[in-house]
Structures are given as structure tokens and as C-alpha cells.
Amino acid sequence: MTFAAVIFDLDGVITDTAHLHFQAWQATAAGIGIAIDAAFNAQLKGISRMDSLERILQHGGKAARYDADARARLAAQKNARYVELLAGLDRRAILPGISELLEALAQRGIAIGLASVSLNAPAILAALGLTSRFNYCVDASRLRRTKPDPEIFLTACAGLQVAPAQAIGIEDAQAGIDAINASGMRSVGIGSDLQGAGLVLDSTAQLNVPLLQAFWSTQPRAVAQVN
Structure with a gap:
């Protein structure tokens, strides 16, 4: 039996807007x-907007100065800057190997999901021309808990109507x-510094269906490194 679904993180797996987040923050x-x-x-990699803001305020020793309303305004300012920077995003920003992998998964009838904490995920997928490739995208605004809590991936599995034990998740952040x-x-995991991933790759360019099928056939707790 093969896997029934692949669920992707967005930033660092489908595209890379980390530098834009950094500029905005x-x-x-x-x-x-x-x-x-x-x-x-x-x-700040892989964590939510408000959690990122909290870390920044703690870093600057100013957490006590900003109440919930002030924090909401700061988060909105950051997002507005980020959205402005996203204006130039197009298909050229899709990371290597991803378009081919999505096509191959679709051809095999394997469900494709997105598990991103970004509230801008729908707009980013649209800019990349990938919206139709995903069978289900988690609405991050409805989540109660952020990564490393499993809620986002359990929600994606439920949306795809597959059991977690039938799915593969792809992430570039330790929290993910x-x-x-x-x-x-x-x-x-995409990135050699990740701990605990069943399969660790240096780049999305290494992703393909035969590799995922070979990984699926290994013992669940085995950790493989592909360089």
C-alpha cells in the first residue's frame, strides 16, 4: 500500500518568501x-505572526509596553509591508522540483494538501498559479494552536479525508x-539541520514520487539522509 496524501508547508517548501518576511519584520x-x-x-521560521511578534518584543525588552490592541496593530503593519513585497511574486518563485512533483502526485490520484500558518497562503498560491493543484488548504485563521502542535496537519488530513497514518508531510522548519x-x-524535512524527520533532503529539487515511495516502504521511525 502506498501513501494516500502529501501535505506541504508553504514557505520554504513550495516557494521561499522568508527574505520578504524578514524585511517586513x-x-x-x-x-x-x-x-x-x-x-x-x-x-521566527515556521511560527505564527503573533508568536513572531512576541519573540521580537521579548528580544527588545518591550513586551510589557504593548497590550493586545497595540500588538494587533503592529502585526497588521508587518503584514501590510509583507503583502506589498509579495506583489512581484509569480511562477518563477516556485522552488525547484515542486511543479513536477505536484503534477506527478495528481496523475497518480494522490491527494495534495497545504498546511501553512500564513494567512496570506491563498494569495500566494494564486500568484504562483498553483491554487488548482491543492485539494485542500487549511484555513489558518480557524486554528487554535500553531506548530509544533499537530492541529494544522490533523486538520489537513481531515479535510482530505485521509488518516494521518496514510499521509506524508513536507516541512522546512523544526516546529513543522x-x-x-x-x-x-x-x-x-527540507534542510540538513532538521531533527527527527523520517527523511531529510538538502533541497526540494530532490523531491519526486519514486523517492517518496521508497521512503514510504521503510520503517516509520527510520531517519534517512539524502545528500
């Missing part, structure tokens, strides 16, 4: 007197890998 933080660099920004593993799915 850096500008927002600077506006309240907090400096963040690329090293600090790496801590932890969420996939906690859901009972099999995990594929």
Missing part, C-alpha cells in the same frame, strides 16, 4: 526601536517537523 521592529538581524530572524511527527504522519 525588520522594518516593523525598527519602527518601535528594536533591531533584529538575519540570525534572530531564523528563530515536530508537528508532523506528533500528528502520526510520516515526515520529510
Whole structure:
């Protein structure tokens, strides 16, 4: 028996807008007197907008100065900057191997889902011309808990009508890998520094259906490294 579904994270797996997030957060933080660099920004990978803001405020020693309304305004400012930066996004921003993998999965009747904490995910998929490729996309606004909690992947499985044990999740962030593993799915990590992924790849260019099928046939807790 093969897997019934593949559920993708968005940023760092389908496309890479991490640098745009960094630019938007850096500008927002600077506006309240907090400096963040690329090293600090790496801590924000894979977590929600409000959790990212909390870490920035803690980093700058200003968490006590901003109530819920003020934080909501800062988050909205960041998102507005990010949306402006997304204006130039098109199919050229799809990461290597992803278009081919989505086509191959569709041809085999394997369900395709998206599990992204980004509220901009629908707009990003539309800009990339990939909306029709996904059978189900989690509405992040309805989630109660963010990664590493498995809720987002369990919701995606439910939307695709597959059991977690029948699905593979693909992530580039440690919080995402932890969420996939906690859901009972099999995990594929993009990035050599990820811990606990069942299969670790250096690049999305290595992704293809035969590789996923070979991975599926291995023991669930085996961790493989492909360089």
C-alpha cells in the first residue's frame, strides 16, 4: 500500500518568501526601536505572526509596553509591508522540483494538501498559479494552536479525508517537523539541520514520487539522509 496524501508547508517548501518576511519584520521592529538581524530572524521560521511578534518584543525588552490592541496593530503593519513585497511574486518563485512533483502526485490520484500558518497562503498560491493543484488548504485563521502542535496537519488530513497514518508531510522548519511527527504522519524535512524527520533532503529539487515511495516502504521511525 502506498501513501494516500502529501501535505506541504508553504514557505520554504513550495516557494521561499522568508527574505520578504524578514524585511517586513525588520522594518516593523525598527519602527518601535528594536533591531533584529538575519540570525534572530531564523528563530521566527515556521511560527505564527503573533508568536513572531512576541519573540521580537521579548528580544527588545518591550513586551510589557504593548497590550493586545497595540500588538494587533503592529502585526497588521508587518503584514501590510509583507503583502506589498509579495506583489512581484509569480511562477518563477516556485522552488525547484515542486511543479513536477505536484503534477506527478495528481496523475497518480494522490491527494495534495497545504498546511501553512500564513494567512496570506491563498494569495500566494494564486500568484504562483498553483491554487488548482491543492485539494485542500487549511484555513489558518480557524486554528487554535500553531506548530509544533499537530492541529494544522490533523486538520489537513481531515479535510482530505485521509488518516494521518496514510499521509506524508513536507516541512522546512523544526516546529513543522515536530508537528508532523506528533500528528502520526510520516515526515520529510527540507534542510540538513532538521531533527527527527523520517527523511531529510538538502533541497526540494530532490523531491519526486519514486523517492517518496521508497521512503514510504521503510520503517516509520527510520531517519534517512539524502545528500
